[in-house]
Amino acid sequence: xxxxxxxxxxxxxxxxxxxxxIVGAIGQPVLFWFLFGAAFKDSLRPPGVEQDYAxxxxxxxxxxxxxxxxxxxxxxxxxxxxxxxLQAVLVAPVPRSAIVLGKLLGGTLLAMLQALFFLTLVxxxxxxxxxxxxxxxxxxxxxxxxxALTGLGFxxxxxxxxxxxxxxxxxxxxxxxxxxSGSVFPVEGAATWLVWVMRLNPLTYGxxxxxxxxxxxxxxxxxxxxxxxxxxxxxxxLAMFAGATWIARKRQTVDLQ
Amino acid sequence: MSxxxxxxxxxxxxxxxxxxxxSLTVEAQEIxxxxxPNGSGKTTLFRVLTTLxxxxxxxxxxLGHDTVAEPMAVRRAIGVVFQAPSLDRKLTVAExxxxxxxxxxxxxxxxxARVQELPGExxxxxxxGERTEKLSGGLKRRVELAKGxxxxxxxxxxxxxxxxxxxxxxxxxxxYLQRVREESGVTPFxxxxxxxxxxRCDRIAILDRGRLVAFDTPDALKSRIGGEVLRITPTDPxxxxxxxxxxxxxxxxxxxxxxxxxxxERHDGAAFLxxxxxxxxxxxAAATVARPSLEDVFxxxxxxxxxxxxxx
Numbered sequence: 001x002x003x004x005x006x007x008x009x010x011x012x013x014x015x016x017x018x019x020x021x022i023v024g025a026i027g028q029p030v031l032f033w034f035l036f037g038a039a040f041k042d043s044l045r046p047p048g049v050e051q052d053y054a055x056x057x058x059x060x061x062x063x064x065x066x067x068x069x070x071x072x073x074x075x076x077x078x079x080x081x082x083x084x085x086l087q088a089v090l091v092a093p094v095p096r097s098a099i100v101l102g103k104l105l106g107g108t109l110l111a112m113l114q115a116l117f118f119l120t121l122v123x124x125x126x127x128x129x130x131x132x133x134x135x136x137x138x139x140x141x142x143x144x145x146x147x148a149l150t151g152l153g154f155x156x157x158x159x160x161x162x163x164x165x166x167x168x169x170x171x172x173x174x175x176x177x178x179x180x181s182g183s184v185f186p187v188e189g190a191a192t193w194l195v196w197v198m199r200l201n202p203l204t205y206g207x208x209x210x211x212x213x214x215x216x217x218x219x220x221x222x223x224x225x226x227x228x229x230x231x232x233x234x235x236x237x238l239a240m241f242a243g244a245t246w247i248a249r250k251r252q253t254v255d256l257q
Numbered sequence: 258m259s260x261x262x263x264x265x266x267x268x269x270x271x272x273x274x275x276x277x278x279x280s281l282t283v284e285a286q287e288i289x290x291x292x293x294p295n296g297s298g299k300t301t302l303f304r305v306l307t308t309l310x311x312x313x314x315x316x317x318x319x320l321g322h323d324t325v326a327e328p329m330a331v332r333r334a335i336g337v338v339f340q341a342p343s344l345d346r347k348l349t350v351a352e353x354x355x356x357x358x359x360x361x362x363x364x365x366x367x368x369x370a371r372v373q374e375l376p377g378e379x380x381x382x383x384x385x386g387e388r389t390e391k392l393s394g395g396l397k398r399r400v401e402l403a404k405g406x407x408x409x410x411x412x413x414x415x416x417x418x419x420x421x422x423x424x425x426x427x428x429x430x431x432x433y434l435q436r437v438r439e440e441s442g443v444t445p446f447x448x449x450x451x452x453x454x455x456x457r458c459d460r461i462a463i464l465d466r467g468r469l470v471a472f473d474t475p476d477a478l479k480s481r482i483g484g485e486v487l488r489i490t491p492t493d494p495x496x497x498x499x500x501x502x503x504x505x506x507x508x509x510x511x512x513x514x515x516x517x518x519x520x521x522e523r524h525d526g527a528a529f530l531x532x533x534x535x536x537x538x539x540x541x542a543a544a545t546v547a548r549p550s551l552e553d554v555f556x557x558x559x560x561x562x563x564x565x566x567x568x569x
Contacts, residue, residue, distance in 0.1 A: 002359055002362070002364065003359065003360050006356050006359040006360060007356075007360075009356075010345065010348070010356055013347075013348065013352070014345070014347045014348070017347050018347070083342070083345075083346065084339060084341040084342045084343040084344070085343055085344065085345050087309075087339055087341070087343055088337065088339065088343035088357070088404065089360065090309060091307045091308065091309065091332055091335070091337050092332060092357075092360040092361060093329050093332040093333045093360075093361060093362065094360050095329075
């Protein structure tokens with residue numbers, strides 16, 4: 001556990017020493033939120049709910065922040081491998097699961113910090129009630145979403161030897177996954193086949209859980225649905241942690257570069 | 258207990274045998290150099306000993322712990338200095354050491370004390386607060402060494418440790434290795450492709466194309482060669498083979514033709530030289546007599562030059 005915390009701490013220290021990363025991870029989503037919120041103000045109104053697009057889009061932006069942070073912190077696996085730091089960790093008396101946990105915790109904490117910064121903006125607009133009954137569940141969901149997405153990034157990055165490869169996967173897989181998670185447009189009203197894709201997308205449940213936790217449907221809603229979706233996100237996170245540990249345990253030549 | 262033992266070690270990458278039936282024993286506190294050209298299998302052996310690679314056949318152990326069955330025990334026992342840098346460049350020297358120590362289970366006052374004393378030991382006392390990206394190559398190397406020694410390992414594995422070092426820094430490194438061996442009882446195991454580095458070791462294991470071709474002290478290896486080594490450059494650049502045959506016929510010797518140069522070993526090298534020039538007037542452009550070097554040992558053992566051994 002000390003090892004995992006040490007590696008997580010390193011992630012945080014590194015992050016704050018590279019200010020351009022802070023700007024990159026939070027600047028774009030916030031910009032999107034302002035622009036899309038203003039652009040679709042009256043033209044896009046999700047069916048059956050009294051909310052404007054900016055409100056609808058807010059959990060999607062939070063998910064985007066988490067996704068971007070997850071991507072940035074797992075790309076650093078490839079850099080750590082290239083710069084050599086990783087080889088020293090691999091020969092330390094530390095189980096692979098602790099290495100995975102350290103990476104996931106580091107990425108998740110960074111994601112939560114940035115998402116929290118964004119949520120402060122959302123609270124400042126006054127469209128979302130502020131209180132522990134809102135912030136508490138939101139933080140839990142962001143935490144699980146962070147673990148899941150950083151774990152997913154870990155699985156992709158571990159075997160890669162170039163950051164370009166990761167960027168390719170990001171464009172064809174990770175960004176579409178975010179687009180089709182109910183972040184940008186609601187599941188209801190999409191074409192039937194697309195509805196199925198979105199229902200099979202595990203990120204959809206995190207985004208919707210966050211939307212419910214933030215009372216963006218206008219009221220607390222049914223708690224069973226909120227916690228059910230949160231549980232699915234927990235399963236998503238556990239599956240990604242297990243997958244990342246499994247991949248990291250396999251000895252392979254790519255470990256040795 | 259022996260520091261390192263390998264038995265019938267074999268490692269294959271697909272069809273290629275990187276290590277073949279390698280058996281060697283390194284005793285505690287001796288400095289052993291693993292000498293071989295690039296591609297001879299040094300790095301593969303290094304990966305096996307650091308538990309990063311499981312051998313295809315045979316076994317390896319460090320202080321009695323098998324590298325496959327007990328990787329954690331092996332990792333605790335070894336300090337590792339990689340050929341490529343392993344520092345976090347965004348962290349300071351002290352932070353790099355601190356995090357390294359925590360990965361090895363050190364904590365609290367013991368860890369802080371170690372992080373404070375180590376930079377001084379490797380000559381970095383004033384630089385502990387600096388980010389490692391700002392250090393020169395030689396200083397970075399010292400941080401690597403400090404990282405490897407932080408948890409007081411019994412065996413220190415160094416992969417090509419002085420690759421990027423200038424001669425002065427290389428001397429410092431070796432002085433320091435001698436010191437930790439004597440003061441802390443560390444067993445340094447060094448891979449190298451540099452002859453002059455191998456000369457400093459107690460014993461040298463010579464690796465060629467995955468096979469151990471000799472394992473002895475530098476002096477014993479050199480004394481295997483009888484007397485002195487003559488190198489003869491023929492006047493005709495393509496004439497080495499013919500000259501080689503002619504010398505063999507005329508004198509009772511067994512010269513070898515190595516990359517356009519005729520090479521032979523004689524007890525009375527200097528006295529033999531005039532006879533040679535007399536016997537082949539005009540055919541010899543230059544000839545040298547020298548005490549045998551490790552390069553000569555290598556040629557004698559493998560039949561080819563050190564550099565030519567590099568494949569893949």
